[in-house]
Amino acid sequence: MDILANLALGFGVALSPFTLFLAICGCFLGTIIGALPGLGPSNGVAILIPITFTLGLDATSALVLMTSVYYGAMYGGRISSILLNIPGDEPALMTTLDGYPMAKQGRAGDALVLSGVASFVGALLATIGLMLLAPTLARVAFLFGPAEYFALYLLAFCTLGGMASNNQAKSALAACIGLGIAMIGVDSSSGLPRLTGGNLHLYDGVDFLVAIVGLFAIAEVFFFIESHGKGSSIGVKLEKVTIPWKDIMATKWTMLRSSAVGFVAGILPGAGASLGSFLAYMTEKSLAGEKGGFGTGVPKGIAAPEAGNNAAAGGALVPMLTLGVPGSGTTAVLLALLMTLNITPGPTLFTERPEVVWGLIASLLIANVVLLLMNVPMVKIFVRILSVPAWVLLPGVTMISFVGIFSLSGSYFDLLLMVGFGLMGYFLRKMDVPTVPIILGILLGGNMEDALRRAMVLSDGDVMYLFSTPIATGLWIAAIAGFIAPMFLRNLLRKPQRVTD
Template sequence: MDILSNLALGFSIALSPWTLMLALIGCFVGTIIGALPGLGPSNGVALLIPISFSMGLDAISALVLLTSVYYGAMYGGRISSILLNIPGDEPAMMTTLDGYPMAKQGRAGDALVISGVASFYGALLATIGLMFLAPMLSRVAFQFGPAEYFALYMLAFCTLGGVGSNNQAKAAMAAAIGLGIAMIGLDKTTGMPRFTFGELHLMDGIDFLVAIVGLFAVAEVFHFIESHGKNSAIGVKLGKITIPWRDLKTTQGAMARGTGIGFVAGILPGAGASLGSFLAYMAEKSVSKNRANFGKGAPEGVAAPEAGNNAAAGGALIPMLTLGVPGSGTTAVLLALLLTLNITPGPLLFTEQPHVVWSLIAALLIANVMLLILNVPMVKVFVKILSVPSWVLLPGVTMVAFVGIYSLTGSSFDMMLMVAFGLLGWICRKLDIPTVPIILGILLGNAMEDNLRRAMVLSNGDWTYLFQSGISIGLWTAAVLGFVAPMFLRRVLKKPPIPATESYDRD
C-alpha cells in the first residue's frame, strides 16, 4: 500500500519530540485564537506566520505549528459560540443556534463535549479523506497546462465571489484590487518595474504577509474601536464537565452527515468552512427526527455544524496542496505560509517533496488527538482565557501584528503599509466588500498573469487556446456557473437569522 508507507514516512518525521511539542503548542494557541471573539483561523494564522518565520523554524516545523493552529482554531470557535452566543470565528456561527440555547438550559458542558467530539470526528475523517483524495487529484493536476491553470484561478475567484459575498460586483472588484496590487514590482518576464513610481521599497512588490496581517488583524482593531461595548454578551456558567454518552450516541448520524457535507464543501473552491457548517446544519434540520427542537438546544444542531466545519477545514487543504488554489480565507493564509517557506504547492509537491506532505498529514492526525484531549477534559482552561477583556486583547493583537512584520522585514515602510491595509480592510468591511478576494488576488496575481502569458506564448497569441482542452472548458463553465448561479439561488435560499458577530473571519 502506497498510502501506508507514505504515512509511515510522515509519522517517522512527525513523531519526534520537537515536532510533537510544536503541535501541542500550536493546538493550544489555536484553540485560544479560535475561542477569542474577533480572532479566528485566518487572522490568527496570519499573525503567527511572520513570527514563526522570524524564529527561524524549518519548513516542516513551521508547517506543523501553523496547521495545528489552524485546526485548533476550528475547534476553539465553538467555545464562545456556546458560552457567549458570539461565534469565535465565522464557521462557528451555526453552532450558536443550538449551542447557546443548550448552555442556557444548564447543559453548557454537554454542548462543549458533543461539539468537541463532533469536531474530532469531522476533522479526523476529513484528514483521512485528504490522504486518499489528494494524491489522486495531484495525478489529474499533472495534465494541467498554463491555460488550465488560468481557468482554475478564474474558477477560484468566481466561486469565492459568487458564494462568499452578497454582491457579485463587489466581490469582483475586491479580486481585481488584489490582482492590481500583485502587479506592483518587477515584471518577471521582462524585468521591467511596474507601478513602483521610483520607490525602491516597491521593487520587490508588496509582501503578501504585510497585506494579510493588515487586512485581517489591523482592520479588526479599527472595527473594535468603532463598535466597542456594543456586542458585550452575558456569559453562561459552566458546571462540572461530564460526558453525555447518550447524546453522543444519538448524534452519531448527525456527525456523519455533517462530516460528509462539510468535506465536499471544503474541497469546492471558494466555499470553505462557513458554507460547510451552514449546509450541514440545514441538511440535518431537514432530515432529523428531532426537527422541532432545532434552534431550542438540539444536540444534533450542535453536532452537525461542528463536524461540518472541521471536515471542511480538512477538505479545503486538498485543492490548496494539489493545485495551489485556496478555497477560503484561511487556506489562502496557509498558501501564503507555504510560499513564504518556499514550498510550491501543486502536483509536483507530492512527487518531489513527499516528506513535506506526509509529515503534514501525520501532524494533522496527531494534532486531532491532542485537540480532542485539550477540548474535552481541559476545556475549562480555555473558558478562563475567554474572560480576557477586549481592552487588553485588542492592543495586544495590534502589537503582535507589528512585532511580526517588524521582525520579518525590519522596515517602517512595511509597517505603515500594513496600517494602510488595515484601514482598507475597515473601509471594505463598512461597504460590505469581501476582503478574502483581495488576499487571493495578491497571492495568485503573478501566477495568474504568468500562466496567461505562457499560454499565449504556446499558442502564439491565439486567444482561443484558453478554451481548447476539455479540462479548461469544464473549469470555465464551472467558473461562470459559480459566479452567476448564486444570484438566483440567493432569492430561493434565505439565510437563517445570523447572530451578532464580532468576528472578521470570513472563512
C-alpha cells in the same frame, strides 16, 4: 498499500519529540485564537507567520506548528459561539444557532463536549479523505497546462465571490483589487518595474503578509473601537463538565453525514469552511423536519455544523496542496506560509517533497487527537481565557502584528502599508465588500498572470487556446456557473440570522 507506507514516512517525521511539542503548542494556541472573539483562524495564523519565520524553524516544523494552529482555531471557534453567542470565526456562526440556546438551558458543558467530539469526527474523517483523495488529484493535476491553471484560478475567484458577499459586483471588485496589487513590482520577464509610481519601496511588490495582517488583524481594532468592546462578556454559567454519552450516540449518523457534506464543500476551490458548516446544518435541518426542533438547542444542531466545519477545513487542504489553489481564507494564509518557506504546492510536491506532505498529514492526525484530549477535559481553562478583556487583547494583537511585520523587513514603509490595509479593510468590510478575495488575489495574481502569459506565448496570441481542452472548458463553465448561480439561489442560500436574547 502505498498510503500506509507513506503514512509511516509521515509519522516518522511527525513523531519526533520536538515536532510533537510544536503540535501541542500549536493546538493550545490555536484553540485560544479560535475562541477569542475578534481573532479567527485567518488572522491568528497570519499574525503568527512572520514570528514563525523569524524563529528559524525548518519547513516541516513550521508547517506542523501552523496547521495545528489552524485545526485548533477551528475547534476553538465553537467555545465563544456557545458561551457568548459570538462566533469566534465565520464558520462558527452556525454553531451559535443551537449552541447558545442549549447553553442557556444550563447545558453549556454538554454542548461544549458534544461539539468537541463532533469536531473530532469531522476533522478525522476529512484527514482520511485528504489522504485518499489528494494523491489521486495530484496525478490528475499533471495534466494541467497553463490554460487549465488560468481557468482554475478563475474558478477559485468565482466560487469564492459567489459565496463571500451578497453582491457579486463587490466580490469581483475585491478580487480585482487583490490582483491589481499583485501586479505592482518588477516584472519577472522584462526586469522592468510595473505600476510602482516611481516609489522605490514598491519595486519588491507588496508583501502579502503585510496585506493579510493589515486587512484581518488591524481592521479588527477599528471594529472594536467602534463598538467599544461591548458584548464580549460571558452570559451563561458553566457548571461541572461531564460527557453526554447519550447525545453523542444519538448524533452519530448526523456527524457522519455532516462530515461528508463538509468535506465536499471544502474541496471546492474558494468555498471553504463557512459553506461546509452552512450546508451541513441545512441538510440536517431539512432531514429532521419541523419536529426536529432545530434552533432551540438540540444536540443535532450542534453536532452538524461543527462536524461540517472541521471536515471542510480538512477538505480545503486538498486543492491547496495538490493544485496550489486554496479553498478558504485560512488555507490562503497557509498557502502564504508555504510560499514563505519556499515550498510550491502543486502536483510535484507529492513526488518531490513527500516528507513534507505526509509529515503534514500525520501531524494533522496527531493534532486532532491532541485537540480532542485538550478540548474535553481542559475546556474550563479555555473558558477562563475567554474572560481576557478586549481592552487588553486588541492592543496586544496590534502590537504583535507590528512586531511580526517589523521583524520581517525592519522597514517603516511596510508598517505604514499595514495600517493603510487595516483602514481599507474596515471600510470595505463595513460596505460588505469581502476581504478574502483581496488576499487571494495578492497571493495568486502572479501565478495567474504567469499562466495566462505562458498560454499566450504557446498559442502565439490565440485567445481560443484558453478553451482548447475539455478540462479547461469544464473549468470555465464551472467558474461561470459558480459566479452566476448564487444570484438566483440568493433566497435559498440566505444565511440564518443570529439568535438574539
